[in-house]
Amino acid sequence: MALAVVIFLLVIGSIIFHFASPWWFTEIAADWGSIDFTINLTFWVTGFVFVACNLFLAYCIWKFRQKEGHKAVYEPENHKLEIGLSAITTVGVIAMLAPGLFVWASFVNVPDDAVQIEVLGSQWQWQYRYPGADGQLGTADVLLVTEDNPFGVNPEDPRGQDDVVVNDPELHLPLGQPVQTLLRSHDVLHNFTVPQFRVKMDLVPGLVSYLWFDPTREGRFDVMCEELCGIGHFVMRGAVVVEPQADFDAWIAQQTTFSETQNMAAPNVAAGQAAYAACATCHGQQGEGNQALNAPKLAGQQPWYIERQIQHFKDGARGGDGDTYGAQMAAFANMLADETAVRNVAAYINTFPDTPAQPTVTGDVDNGYDIYDRNCAACHLDNGQGTWYNDSPKLAGMSDWYFVTQISNFRAGIRGLHPTDDYGEQMVSMATAMSDLEEIQDVAAYINTLQR
Amino acid sequence: MSLFKSLAVKPWERKGIIGGLRPEGAFDTSPEKVGLSYFLVIASVVFSLFMVSYVIRMELPDWQPLSEPGQLWANTLLLILSSVLFQWTRNIVSSDKPRNLMTAFFGAGLFAILFIAGQLMTWGNLQEGGFYLTSNPANAFYYLLTGLHAVHLLGGLWVWSKGAIRLLSGAEAKDLRLSVELCTLYWHFLLVVWLILFAFLANT
C-alpha cells in the first residue's frame, strides 16, 4: 500500500523536479537545433511512457494487494496483448530513431562550404591550425614533433608553409561560417567538446577524426576535453571565440604562419645581456636568485617558460591583487618593449651555468615524494626537470622558497585565475593535491632531493 | 523436437512426465564431452578474435608481411601424425580386443611434443634472422598465435600425461576410454585450428 503511494509520489515528484529544475541544456550556439529537436522528442515520448507505466504499476499494487477473500486470476499469457504492446513500442522506437538517423546523416556529411581547421590535443592542452591562404592544411606527423614544431607539420609540404599555427588554447571562429574541425592527438585519446555546439568527437592518436558545425551566436565558450586522458584530464580546457568575420580577419592576421615560426631570427643574446642589467640587481648576475629580495633563481629555467611568465607580468596576468612581489616584477617586465626583447633576455638567461639553489625549506620528504609522484610527476616529470611538451617548468634545483610561495598563491587564487593565464589555471586545480602549507613544504623538500 | 518447436510449446498445458528418462533437449553424450565442446567453443572464439584483430591490424600502414619459415610444413606433418595416432588410439580403446595401445598412445603424445619442439625451433630461427617480437606487428602476431596454440597443446599434453601414468601403472583400455576420446576430440580441434592458422599466416 505504502509502496503504491510512494511510486505515485515519485512519478509526480519527478515531473515537478523537471519543471522546477533550472538545469537544462545550455543555450545553443551552432546550427544544430535538429539535435535539440531529437532530444526533446525523445524526452517527451519516454517521459510519457515513464509516467504511464509507473502510474499503472502503482495502480496494480494498490488494487491487487493481498486482501482477505481475494484470489489471483489465472491467466498464463495473452499473446494478442503482448504482440499489441510490442507493436506500439516498435512504433514509438521508430518515431524516435528515424529523425535521429536523419540528423546523424547531416552530421556525417560535411557541407562543401565548410572550412577545415585542425584541432590538436596533447596532454593537456589544445592547439589549433588554420589552412592559411591556400585553403589547405599541410600534412603532419607525430614523429616530426619538436619544441620548434609542436604540430609536427611536414616542412617539405608546400601546402603547410602558410598554415597558421596557434600555440594557444583559444580558438577563433568567424560567425556563420560552417567549420569542419579535423581532430588529431599526439599522445592519448582526447575529446573535443563545446557544449554550446552540441557535437563532440574523440581525438585518436594515429588517425584524423572530424566533426562539423555552423556557429550561429557570438561569444566565448569553453572547450572541454571529454575523454579521460590522464591525471590532467579535468584541467584540459580551452576556449572558442565566435566573432564577426571582420574581427576574425583582424585576429588571424596577427597570428604566425608555420614558415614564420621555422624561419624566426635567432634571439640576440647580446641585446638580452644589456636588458638583463636591470634584472641582475635582484635576480643576481648569474640568475642565481636572492631570497632576501624575493627574487627566484632563473638560471637553468627553460627559456619558453621565462618568456611566457615575463609576458604574463607585462599583460597583468601576474602581479595583480595580493601579489606584492609580483607587482614589483611587473614594473620591471614592462621595461622590456616587445616580444623580441623578451626572447633576447630569456636567451641570455639560458646561457647561465645551472648550479642547484641552496635548500631553504624542510619537510617530510617521504610524504612529499608520495604527493609529487602521484600528482606532479605527470607533467613536471620524475626528475623535476619539466618539459615544453607538458608546459611544465623545471622545479628541481630551483628556489624552493619560491615554489612554496607560488603554490600558496595558486591555492589562494592569487596566481593563475587571470583569463589569459591558461596554464596557470591548470596549476590552480592541480595545486589542490597539496592540502596545506605543510604538505607544500613536504613536496618542496622532496624536490630538493632530486638534485643529488 | 526442433528447437523452435520446443520453444513454442505452452508449458502450462503439458502436465505429467515428458521426455522419458533423459531430460528433453539434453545431448545424447556424456557431460564431459559437452563440457569439452563448451571449452572448444571458447577457444575457437579466442582464436577467431585474434584473427579478426590480425586482419584489422594488417590494414594499417606499418604492416610488413612475415615470410613464414618452410619448416612449418614439417611441423604440420608432425601434428597431423599426432592426430592420426590419437584417432588410432581411440579406435583401439573402443574395440573389443585392444592391441598396440601403448604404441599408438605414446606415439601420439611423442609427435605432439615433437611439434612443439619444432615450433620452438622456428621461433629460434626467426630470432636469429632478426625477426623479433617488437620489430613488426606481423611478427608479434606470429609469436602470439603460435604461442597460444602451443599453450593449448601443452594443456592437452598434461591430460595425456595423466593418462600415460595410468597406462604405465597398469590401467586397462576401457578405463582410458573417456580420457582418450576427449583427447582425440581436442587434438583434432587443435589440428584444425593449426591448419587454419597456418593457411592464414602463410597467405598474408
Added chain:
Amino acid sequence: MAYVPLADQDKEMEMHHPHSWVEKYVWSQDHKVIAIQYGSIAVFTGIIGLTLSVLFRLQLGFPESVDFIDPNFYYQAVTMHGMIMVVYFLTALFLGGFGNYMIPLMCGARDMVFPFMNMLSVWTFLLSVIILMASFFVGGGPTGAGWTLYPPQTAMEGTPGHDMGIVLMLISLAVFIVATTMGGLNYAVTVLQYRCRGLTMMRLPLTVWGIFVATILALFAFPALLVAAIMMLFDTLLGTSFFMPAVIEAGAPLDHNGGSPLLFQHLFWFFGHPEVYIVALPAFGLVSDVLSTHARKNIFGYRMMVWAIIAIGGLSFIVWAHHMYVSGMHPYFGFFFATTTLIIAVPTALKVYNWVLTLWEGDIRLNAPMYFAIGFIFTFIHGGLTGLFLGNVVIDLPLSDTYFVIAHFHMVMGVSPILVLFAAIYHWYPLMSGRMFHEGLAKAHFWLTFLGAYAIYLPMHYLGFLGVPRRYYQIGATDFIPASAQDLNASITIAAIFVAVAQLLFFVNIIWSLKYGKKAEKNPWGSASLEWQTPDLPPKHGNWGDELPTVYRWAYDYSVPGAHEDFIPQNTPETVEPTVDEEHFDPDQDASKADI
C-alpha cells in the same frame, strides 16, 4: 560411450561427502557452499567498491573541504570502483553466487556436473580478487585509466598506476576469466544434461533461463576481453604495437608505432556490452520468480519472456559500438548500431510489460522481497528509457561522456540489479539459512536504499543535461555550468552516503537472523518451483535425500482453478492435482469453480 541418464545412475552416483570442517566449508565441492563462498568474496569486493564511491563522491560534492583526495587517488578510485562493481561484484555474485546456488536446485540435480572444477572456479576467483587488491599496495598504486582501460593512456606517464597497476589489473582480469569459464562450463552443462526426469527446458524457472543465457553470452564475450588483455599485456610489457600508435610522452616519442587504439575499444565493448546483459539477464530471471511467487500468479507470458531473454542475448552482440559513437570510428557505423540498439528496446520493454501484467489481477503479497522487486521495475523503467537517449546516435553527441551516461548506467545496471539482488537474497534467505529475516529491518533497508538511490540518480541526469563532463576531479570554472550545479552535486553526495550507510541494515539483518531469526517452515512463500521442495530446509549435501525428484508441471502453477491451494509444486503429479485448460480464469467471477 552412450549417455546414462542421470536419474538412472543416481543410485551409484558418487557424492564427495565431506568428512571434516575444512572439507565442508573450505575445500567444499557442494554447490551451495561454493555459492556462499562466491557470494561472500563478491560482497567483500563490493563493499570496497562502495567505499571507493563514497570517497570520490565526497570529493565531487565538497571539493573545497575534502583535502585528502588528490587527483591521482580520485582517478584510481573511479577506475577501481567501476571495474570492481561490474566484474568482480555483479558478475561474480549473479553467476557464481546465484548461478551456483539455484541451478542444481531448480534443475532437480544433486550438484553441478563437475563439482571439483566448481571448487577450482571459486578459488581461482579469489586469486583474481587478491591480485586486484594487490594493486593497491604496489608502487604507483592501482590503475587510474578509467574502467574501460583505453590505450594508449593506460600505459603512459600521465596516468595513475601506469606501471604495475595496469599489469595487475590485466592479469587479474585474465584469471577472473579463467574462473568464470570454469563456472560457466558447469552451469551450462548442468542445465543441459543434469535436469531431473520430466523437467523440460520450457518448464524451467526464468531464473535458470536468465543464468543459462548469460552463461552462453559469457562464452562468447569474455574471450574478447581475454584477447584484449593479452595483447595489451604484450604492448605494456614486451613493447609490441597491437594497440599502441606512435605517441609522444613528455616530449619524446615512445617506442611504439602504428597500433590501433580503436581496435582495443572494439574488443573491449564486444565484451563490455554483452557483459551488461550477463548481469542483467540473471537479474531479469530472479526478479521474475520473486514477482510471480508473491503475486500468487504465474509469470505473465512465460514464452515471450524466454524468447525475450534469448533475443536480448543474441542482439547484445551486435550493438557494442553504441559505446563508441564519438570514438572517432567511421561515422557510418552509427546508423547500424543506433538501429540495432533501439531494436533491443522492444524485447526489453516487453519484459517490463509482462512484469507489470504479472501483478495485474494478482494477489500481491507486499513483503520485503516484493518491495525490492517492485522497486526494481520502477528503476529499470527509468534506466531503460534513458537508454533510448544514448542509443539514438545524435542524442549521444551532446550527452556522451557527461553525467547523463553515469546516471543512466547506474540506474540500469547498478541500482536495478542490486535491488534484484536484495529481493533475491531476502526471498531465498529462508532456503539458504533455514531462518526468516527480520521483515521490519528489511523494509527499512528497502526505503533507504530505494529512495536514496533515486535521490542520487534523478538529479544526476540533470547534471548531464547541463553538460557536466564525467571523470572530472573538479568542475572548476566554466561558462555553461551554473553554480547551483555544485549544490546538486553536494546533495547527491549526501544521498550517496545515506545509501551506503543504509546497507548496514542489510548486513545486520542477515547476520542477526542467522542466529535469532524465526525458524522458517518448509516452503514459507508457498512457492511452486523445485528449489523449495527439498526434503530438508536448508537442503543438505546432495539436495534431494534418497531419490531425485520428478517434475510434472512448469514452475508457475499459481492460483490454478480447482487446485487445493493457490500453488502446485512442480513435483506434484498431474493425477494429484487436476489440470485446467482455461486461458483466463477469474475466481471472483466464477465462484462455482474456484473451490472444488
